[in-house]
Amino acid sequence: MNAVFLDTVGLLATWDTTDQWQTAARPVFERMMAQRVPVVTTTFVLLECGNAAARRPFRSAVARFREQMEAGGRVIIPTDQDWRDAWEAYSGGDATSSGIVDQISFIVMRRIGITDVFSNDRHFKAAGFNTLF
Numbered sequence: 001m002n003a004v005f006l007d008t009v010g011l012l013a014t015w016d017t018t019d020q021w022q023t024a025a026r027p028v029f030e031r032m033m034a035q036r037v038p039v040v041t042t043t044f045v046l047l048e049c050g051n052a053a054a055r056r057p058f059r060s061a062v063a064r065f066r067e068q069m070e071a072g073g074r075v076i077i078p079t080d081q082d083w084r085d086a087w088e089a090y091s092g093g094d095a096t097s098s099g100i101v102d103q104i105s106f107i108v109m110r111r112i113g114i115t116d117v118f119s120n121d122r123h124f125k126a127a128g129f130n131t132l133f
Contacts, residue, residue: 004032004132005109006041007119008048008101011065015058021120024133029118032132039118040074042108044101082107098123 013025032039046066053062069075078086086103096102098121106127109117116130124131 002116003038003040003112003114005105005114005117005129006039006045007105007117007121007124008045008052009121010118010133011041011045011049011062012052015053015061016056021133024120025118028133032118038074039069040076040112040114041069042076042078042104044078044104046075048101076108076112078104078108082111096123096126098127102127 009021010025010029013019013021014029016022019025046062046069049062050066053059066075082104085107086100089106090098090100090103094103096106098106102121102123105117106124106129109115109129116132117124118132120131120133
């Protein structure tokens with residue numbers, strides 16, 4: 001079974017009942033969990049989620065999720081080379097016009113061979129990945 005990369009957009013939609021994407025994202029996430037689809041994310045995505053949730057009622061859910069992901073060995077710490085490659089793509093203004101955290105995600109996903117991402121972020125589509133909602 002192929003792993004799925006968890007992006008900030010998808011994760012926030014699962015926690016935030018006011019998120020515009022929750023109706024689309026939540027059933028996909030629940031189905032992945034029920035089917036025990038292997039999931040991974042990066043420290044940078046978790047940092048984005050933590051920042052977004054800092055003053056929201058789902059802050060503790062984000063903290064618990066990070067703990068669970070780390071305990072399961074599913075948090076990827078980008079390498080120094082990932083960092084340099086992402087900044088090079090970002091600085092060069094690649095065709096996706098995405099932010100630096102997405103660039104890190106693209107680099108990591110390509111390095112470990114993941115093509116599916118729990119997101120609907122158009123930047124992932126532009127980079128050639130399959131978004132799941």
